[in-house]
Amino acid sequence: MIRRRLLLLLGVIVALLTATGVALAFWTTSGTGTGSAMTGTLASPTNAAGVATPGSGTVAVSWTASAEATGYYVTRIRNSDSSSAAACGTSSALTAAGTSCSDLAVADGLYHYTVTAVLASWTATSASSANVTVNSTRPAVTVNQTAGQADPTKNAPINFTAVFDTVVTDFTSADVTVAPGTATAVVTGSGTTYNIAVSGMTVTGTVSASIAANTAHNAAGAGNTASTSTDNTVTYDVTAPTAAAPGATAAVTFGTTPLFVNNEVVTLTDAATDTGTGVASVSYYYCTGATGTCTSATWTGIGTSTVSATNFPVSTSALAADGPYRVVAVATDAAGNTTTSAATAITVDITPPTVTRPTVNGHS
Ligand SMILES: [Ca+2]
Ligand SMILES: [Ca+2]
Numbered sequence: 175m176i177r178r179r180l181l182l183l184l185g186v187i188v189a190l191l192t193a194t195g196v197a198l199a200f201w202t203t204s205g206t207g208t209g210s211a212m213t214g215t216l217a218s219p220t221n222a223a224g225v226a227t228p229g230s231g232t233v234a235v236s237w238t239a240s241a242e243a244t245g246y247y248v249t250r251i252r253n254s255d256s257s258s259a260a261a262c263g264t265s266s267a268l269t270a271a272g273t274s275c276s277d278l279a280v281a282d283g284l285y286h287y288t289v290t291a292v293l294a295s296w297t298a299t300s301a302s303s304a305n306v307t308v309n310s311t312r313p314a315v316t317v318n319q320t321a322g323q324a325d326p327t328k329n330a331p332i333n334f335t336a337v338f339d340t341v342v343t344d345f346t347s348a349d350v351t352v353a354p355g356t357a358t359a360v361v362t363g364s365g366t367t368y369n370i371a372v373s374g375m376t377v378t379g380t381v382s383a384s385i386a387a388n389t390a391h392n393a394a395g396a397g398n399t400a401s402t403s404t405d406n407t408v409t410y411d412v413t414a415p416t417a418a419a420p421g422a423t424a425a426v427t428f429g430t431t432p433l434f435v436n437n438e439v440v441t442l443t444d445a446a447t448d449t450g451t452g453v454a455s456v457s458y459y460y461c462t463g464a465t466g467t468c469t470s471a472t473w474t475g476i477g478t479s480t481v482s483a484t485n486f487p488v489s490t491s492a493l494a495a496d497g498p499y500r501v502v503a504v505a506t507d508a509a510g511n512t513t514t515s516a517a518t519a520i521t522v523d524i525t526p527p528t529v530t531r532p533t534v535n536g537h538s
Contacts, residue, residue, distance in 0.1 A: 224236075224285065248270070253283070309396070354380075421443045
């Protein structure tokens with residue numbers, strides 16, 4: 175009978191030791207006299223929860239306090255293998271005082287959390303939180319000038335292409351950073367690929383487009399990383415070159431204006447300049463006659479030079495007939511802006527004077 179009672183008692187003790195969520199109290203005493211002690215039960219924390227920040231390894235863990243607890247420690251359990259790890263930098267030896275903490279640098283995976291209340295040597299552990307998915311993957315995006323976009327260009331809009339490595343759901347025109355500050359972007363497209371049309375530039379300069387971090391989000395809510403680019407700048411040039419009236423020289427010349435050219439090759443030059451993309455070429459044209467306008471409607475081409483170092487020289491013997499001419503230069507910059515110079519007057523006289531045999535006393 176005594177043995178049976180002992181076994182029963184042992185059974186009760188084992189049951190108490192293995193019960194979850196119930197704390198065990200203990201105390202020691204020595205000496206004599208009287209004293210008092212309180213006993214009670216340390217309740218488990220409740221409402222343990224974890225919320226992962228999309229695109230990061232951070233989980234915000236929270237719980238409802240246990241009345242008698244002096245601190246808490248948090249345990250992260252990986253669902254795939256039930257492995258446990260100390261979370262939030264807490265442990266039984268290093269408890270947290272509040273009712274929330276951040277669990278940092280958590281590897282991607284599916285987890286749940288428990289929170290353990292501590293009072294002296296008492297502990298009481300919460301029920302598991304709901305599952306928490308940690309996924310630190312963020313959308314990456316490239317921005318480059320669109321294939322076929324002229325660079326340099328004098329035309330707007332200037333087009334760029336944004337390509338995300340995963341579908342984003344909330345990418346808008348407001349998410350694009352453009353330069354110069356006067357420019358605006360209009361985004362079209364969906365899914366992973368978008369066109370960014372930039373316009374509103376008022377001066378010659380460099381136009382660029384980029385996307386700051388965390389402006390567009392994937393379906394899980396993770397914000398993008400800042401855009402990267404191979405070439406996201408386009409030179410915008412709306413400043414026409416300057417072009418003076420062309421110079422004209424020949425091996426034998428007399429005077430300057432009008433230039434007298436005695437059946438010589440004429441070399442035309444122009445010290446054209448340009449702000450923005452630089453002078454790409456100078457073309458020369460002539461119109462016959464001493465006066466009147468000389469435009470593309472009436473002129474005849476002489477030639478084109480791209481040699482800026484020597485002021486775009488073109489040599490010609492095209493001015494073959496006697497008479498007055500006007501020669502103009504048309505300077506074109508690398509973006510296609512053009513300027514037509516004032517005219518330089520040239521007089522061509524390739525007909526030698528006729529000489530009559532002189533007569534002496536009526537005899538030749
Ligand atoms: Ca470029
Ligand atoms: Ca220019």
